[in-house]
Amino acid sequence: MGAPVNDTTSEIVRDLTSRGYALAQGPLTPEEAADLVGRLGTIVPQTTGALAYDVMAHPGFEKVRDTRSAHTLRPHTEAPGQNPPPRYLALHCRVQATCGGGLTMLADARDFVAGLSSSDERLVREAELYWPSYVEDSDVEGLWKPLVEQTEHGTVNRLSCTLLRTGGYSEGLDELAGPQNPPLGAEGVALAQQALDFFRDNQVSVLIPEGALLIWDNHRMFHARSSFTDTRRRLTRYWIAD
Structure with missing residues (x-):
């Protein structure tokens, strides 16, 4: 049994406001984690239609688990093709990786934008690009947004x-030599590199303790994940709307 829920909730809200992410150490049972997440907003269905999604190794997963990139899943925000995207993302660690990998990395988009040149800031605020829905989320059409x-x-x-x-969103595409079909052209490719460089220099890396719950503001924070080899790793993911 973890800390009293009311105390934990107030601490999470405080940390989400001040730094954009929070860690509830627990250990929390699946029921306690879902209850705590539900106190932050409405738990909404993910692409499978389920309210909780198990993040775990599966056949073929090696293609995005073990690559030469320091960020096997590159910096991104969750479900950008939704309007709006989920406000919060939560990961409840069920089985922690013991290989030293599988870290969740976070960085504050506010700081990234504040450090851009005036021309790049105009680009991120004014240039619209198409954000597709996820392949498995056929009910969402995607949208044009900056x-x-x-x-x-x-x-x-x-x-x-x-x-x-x-x-596209496929990490496999990004393993090919050079950009393929960049939606914002060379300026967008350069911006992606700036985001990668910013992430490398400013990321907070979290190996979520077993039973703990990591939550972050998906409208504010970029996230990524490092490679790992321990296929027992298992997390439960929640999307939360305001």
Whole structure:
């Protein structure tokens, strides 16, 4: 049994506001984790239609698990093709990787945008590009939005370094030599490299303890994941709307 839920919730809200992410150490049971996540907003269905999604190794997963890239899953935000994307993303660690990999990395988009040149800031705020839906999410059509969108509810940051380089989300495409179909042309490819460089220099890396719950503001934080070899690794993922 973890800390009292009310105390933990207030601490999570405080950390989400101040730094964009929070870690509830637990250990939490699946029921406790789902209850805690539900106190932050409405748990919404993911691409499978389920409210909880198991993130674990599966046949063919090696293609995106073991590559030469330091960020096997490159910096991105979750479900950028939705309007709006999930406000929060939560990962409940069920089985922790023991290989030293499988870290979740986070970096603040606000700091990235603040460090851009005036021309690049105009690019991220004004140039619209098409954010496709995920392949398995046939009910979502995708949409045209800039990387930084001002809404009546606040700022929504979107990012996919792979999309900026290839026009798609597939990490396999980004392993090919050179950009493929960059939606913002050479400027977008250069912006993707800036995001990678920023992420490398500013990331917070978290190996989520077993039973713990990592939550972050998906409208604010970029995230990525390092490679790993321990195929027992298992997380439960939640999407939360305001």
